Structure formats: C-alpha cells, structure tokens
Amino acid sequence: MxxxxxxxxxxxxxxxxxxxxxxxxxxxxxxxxxxxxxxxxxxxxxxxxxxxxxxxxxxxxxxxxxxxxxxxxxxxxxxxxxxxxxxxxxxxxxxxxxxxxxxxxxxADKSCTRALMSRLTTMKYDGSRSMYEHVTEMSNIAARIRNMGMSVDESFLVKFVINSLPP
Structure with a gap:
C-alpha cells in the first residue's frame, strides 16, 4: 500500500x-x-x-x-x-x-499586487493636487507592493514617476 x-x-x-x-x-x-x-x-x-x-x-x-x-x-x-x-x-x-x-x-494578494502594479505604471499627474502629493502616492503604492513580497527597484519607481508627469 x-x-x-x-x-x-x-x-x-x-x-x-x-x-x-x-x-x-x-x-x-x-x-x-x-x-x-x-x-x-x-x-x-x-x-x-x-x-x-x-x-x-x-x-x-x-x-x-x-x-x-x-x-x-x-x-x-x-x-x-x-x-x-x-x-x-x-x-x-x-x-x-x-x-x-x-x-x-x-x-487575493496576487490580485491586489497586480492591481497596485497596474495603478503605479499607469498613473498620470493631472494637476488636481501638488506634485509632491502625486509622487508621495506613487511612493506609497510602491511600498505596499514591496510589503506584498514583490520588489520595486528605486530606479524603476523614478522612471514611473517621470513618465507620469506631463511633458
């Protein structure tokens, strides 16, 4: 057996x-x-x-x-x-x-991480708040993603922030 x-x-x-x-x-x-x-x-x-x-x-x-x-x-x-x-x-x-x-x-963690990553990579600064608040929110999203076990390199975060700003 x-x-x-x-x-x-x-x-x-x-x-x-x-x-x-x-x-x-x-x-x-x-x-x-x-x-x-x-x-x-x-x-x-x-x-x-x-x-x-x-x-x-x-x-x-x-x-x-x-x-x-x-x-x-x-x-x-x-x-x-x-x-x-x-x-x-x-x-x-x-x-x-x-x-x-x-x-x-x-x-649920995977789904949440995916949603946060999508939000981080598609965020655009729209002028409705200060640029500092916009960058802080992006930084906070990156920290939440890190807390869920996924790495977000600082250089990528900087690129996401720069890409979210108007030309």
Missing part, C-alpha cells in the same frame, strides 16, 4: 498555494480510489468510551487509519518550499481547509 500511495502521490500535481482547485480535485480522486477519503468526507468521530458498539469502534478505527494515511498523502503532495509555511494539524480535513484558505489568501 505504501508504494501504491507514493506512486499515486507522484502522479498528481503538487500544491503550490496557487492551484488549490486542481490539486484538491486530484487528491480527493486519488484518496477515493484508494478508499482513504473517509477522514476527508466526515468529521472526526467522538472519542471512544466503554459504551460504544462494535460498529462505532470499527468506524473509529477506519477513520483513524484514513486520517493518518490521508494526512501523510496530503503532505507528500505539497511543494517543499511551502511545507513549513502551512499550519500544522493532526486532521486531513482541516489540512484541506487550511490549504484552501492559504490559496485564497495568496490569490
């Missing part, structure tokens, strides 16, 4: 924070084919007590196995560069939720 899981894991795309939908679809399919998706499909069962039936004990045991192997499988399908940045969890279902949240956050 271990070699089969490794084979399945190597055949799907690796989660990289930007491809959640495709990755999750493949992961859910492969775990389903291996009959390991119980932990993804159901919440963690309540802890066992002496009053549980044999059926409840059997379900609990199947869920624990599914969760343990699914979690290993999920971690095997994440690119190495982001494994340490994902929050740790003991549950496969929660891992999927956290991966989705991370993906949505990254997509």
């Amino acid at each position: 271990e070699s089969t899981s490794a084979l399945y894991a190597s055949s799907i795309i690796k989660f990289n924070e930007f491809n959640y939908n495709e990755w999750s679809e493949q992961v859910e399919y492969h775990l389903g084919v291996q009959n390991l998706d119980l932990a993804l499909m159901t919440e963690k069962p309540a802890d066992l007590t002496e009053n549980n039936t044999d059926e409840e004990r059997s379900f609990h045991k199947k869920w624990e196995r599914s969760n343990r192997l699914s979690l290993k499988y999920l971690r095997m399908t994440v690119v190495s560069e982001i494994k340490t940045s994902l929050p740790t969890t003991e549950y496969a279902r929660e891992f999927m939720r956290l991966a989705k949240e991370t993906s949505q956050s990254k997509a």
Whole structure:
C-alpha cells in the first residue's frame, strides 16, 4: 500500500498555494480510489468510551487509519518550499481547509499586487493636487507592493514617476 500511495502521490500535481482547485480535485480522486477519503468526507468521530458498539469502534478505527494515511498523502503532495509555511494539524480535513484558505489568501494578494502594479505604471499627474502629493502616492503604492513580497527597484519607481508627469 505504501508504494501504491507514493506512486499515486507522484502522479498528481503538487500544491503550490496557487492551484488549490486542481490539486484538491486530484487528491480527493486519488484518496477515493484508494478508499482513504473517509477522514476527508466526515468529521472526526467522538472519542471512544466503554459504551460504544462494535460498529462505532470499527468506524473509529477506519477513520483513524484514513486520517493518518490521508494526512501523510496530503503532505507528500505539497511543494517543499511551502511545507513549513502551512499550519500544522493532526486532521486531513482541516489540512484541506487550511490549504484552501492559504490559496485564497495568496490569490487575493496576487490580485491586489497586480492591481497596485497596474495603478503605479499607469498613473498620470493631472494637476488636481501638488506634485509632491502625486509622487508621495506613487511612493506609497510602491511600498505596499514591496510589503506584498514583490520588489520595486528605486530606479524603476523614478522612471514611473517621470513618465507620469506631463511633458
């Protein structure tokens, strides 16, 4: 089973924070084919007590196995560069939720960065405020882009500012 899981894991795309939908679809399919998706499909069962039936004990045991192997499988399908940045969890279902949240956050950051970069590169001084305010706004946009992890070289910023001014 271990070699089969490794084979399945190597055949799907690796989660990289930007491809959640495709990755999750493949992961859910492969775990389903291996009959390991119980932990993804159901919440963690309540802890066992002496009053549980044999059926409840059997379900609990199947869920624990599914969760343990699914979690290993999920971690095997994440690119190495982001494994340490994902929050740790003991549950496969929660891992999927956290991966989705991370993906949505990254997509929002990427979209916001793109919008700010577009604004920075297309800004034009229109005379409705002082030139100092115009340059300061462009500088602030560049700082926001830098805070989102993208570099904006000072020489490019100077060129953008100069290009935004009237001839």
